[in-house]
Amino acid sequence: MLFLNLYIIIDMINHKSKLICPHCSHEKTITMPSTFCQYFLECTNCKTVIKAKAGDCCVFCSYGDIKCPPIQKN
Numbered sequence: 001m002l003f004l005n006l007y008i009i010i011d012m013i014n015h016k017s018k019l020i021c022p023h024c025s026h027e028k029t030i031t032m033p034s035t036f037c038q039y040f041l042e043c044t045n046c047k048t049v050i051k052a053k054a055g056d057c058c059v060f061c062s063y064g065d066i067k068c069p070p071i072q073k074n
């Protein structure tokens with residue numbers, strides 16, 4: 001039963017975030033890594049390297065519609 005409960009907790013975390021590029025407003029749904037924070041991400045449209053804002057742990061917290069998995073857990 002413990003194993004089953006663990007699965008439910010994992011399912012509650014959303015791993016997909018819609019990222020909006022601050023340079024060209026290009027929207028892209030990206031699967032977030034759960035093991036590390038993605039601080040830099042290259043926009044597939046304008047090739048600008050998107051950097052997380054000061055105080056944010058990753059680009060998803062700064063520009064995504066959903067916060068990163070470690071933040072969702074807290």
Ligand SMILES: [Zn+2]
Nearest residue numbers: 021024043046
């Ligand atoms: Zn862009």
